[in-house]
Amino acid sequence: METESLVETLEAAGLSPYQAEAYVALLELGTASATDVADASGVPAPRIYDVLRTLEELDYIETYEAESLRARAHSPSVVLDDLRNRAERLESAAEEVEQRWEQPELEAGGASIVTRFRTVIERAEAFITDANHQILLSTTTGNLRRLAPSLRDAVDRGVSVRVSVHTDEDEAPPDLDLFEGTCIEARHRPLAAPFVALADRRQASFAHHPDSYDRYGVLVNDRTHTYVFYWYFLTTLWEPWETVYDATGEGLPIEYFDVRHLVRDLRAIGWEDAPITLRVEGYDTKTGEESTVVGTVVDVRVPFASESDTGYELAGQVTVDLDVDGEHVSVGGWGAIVEDIEGTRLTIVDAPPLD
Known part of the structure; x- marks a missing residue:
């Protein structure tokens, strides 16, 4: 690094321009009188004494009297520690700035x-x-x-x-x-x-x-x-x-994350021919509170009449009706409004074998 660049870097690390110039000059001179430091650094003679005392307070140099005020640079370990600590703080500040700019707090909605x-x-x-x-x-x-x-x-x-x-x-x-x-x-x-x-x-x-x-x-x-x-x-x-x-393996229970996938299998099993027990975890559409019910499937309502190979349609309302201890409970998918429960996890816990 050239002298000019080193001076600029020390200024960025917190030294004043005069302090940075005097310290770099003293590094090159080793030991020198205040007058020689002023001449080598370009710091005005009337200011050099205050500059050297400030550098001494920072532990960058030490001064002593020998007919005139003289100065010598300390072992660079103190300076190096100071510069590295400053660099770490700057790096931390850069990361914090990036985080605050890139990761604004996400409020609800x-x-x-x-x-x-x-x-x-x-x-x-x-x-x-x-x-x-x-x-x-x-x-x-x-x-x-x-x-x-x-x-x-x-x-x-x-x-x-x-x-x-x-x-x-x-x-x-x-x-x-x-x-x-x-x-x-x-x-x-x-x-x-x-x-x-x-x-x-x-x-x-x-x-x-x-x-x-x-x-x-x-x-x-x-x-x-x-x-x-x-x-x-x-x-x-x-x-x-x-x-x-x-990871679920064969047999029961069978878990679904979408009501349409559930309906596909209910139609394949033939829910009308044998009782199928379903556990539904989700949200009560009236209160928004979490709700879990277990009941028997009594009806499957879909907007399509075709018994296709997949039984899977993307559009329209799909509802599964349950008998829960004698009470009718309707289950819909994500965004359900008219049903009683918006199902988030639907699990067949008892059913005849699925071919």
Whole structure:
């Protein structure tokens, strides 16, 4: 580093211009009289004594009398420690500025646009950590590995976690060991896709694929906006792709995160021919409070009459009616209004074998 640059750096670290110039000059001179330091540094002679005393107070130099005031630089360890401490504080300040700018506090009903993917995945990690019921995730294998500890903790808490892993066309399929303990079901999309993390139907973290022209992220803490990301996840990142990992195994219970998936299997089983017991976890649509009921399926109402191979339709109202200890309870999906319960986790706990 040239002398001029060193002086400027010391000024940025907190020294005055005269202090920085005098200290650099003294480093080159070793030991010198105040007059020689003034001549070498360009500090005005009337000011050099105050400058040297200030540097001595900072432990940068020491002065002594030998016919005239003389000065010598201290061992640089003190200066180096001071500069490194200043550098650490500056680095911390830079990180704090970045965090406060990139990660505005998300209030209820809020949404933010961010420019760094790191912010998106850090918020996703926080959403996963705080989730109580459900996590839906679209990610690469690399980012899944990063989020795996938080996902395992969520699974251990009883959170329903489903993951859609996307890979490039020339990339190998994900190793199934990657899903062990991190989710209850995983699907593989052999096509690049955005990063999407949804938690408890109210928080969303979204970022375009890194190769996309549009490079920004969206953070949401709002049920209505998260609902849009949910439908994108369901129709584009989940439903069309093959299941590659299923921790539930064969037999009962069978868990669903969407009422339409449940209806598909109810029609395949033939719910009218044998009693099917369903446990529903969700929210009371009148009070908004969490609700869990267990009852027998007595009706399935769908807006389509066709008995297609999939029995799966995206549009329209889908309702499952239950008999809960003699009381009628209707169950709808995300955004249910007219039903009694908005189901977030629907589990068949007793039914005839599914062919």
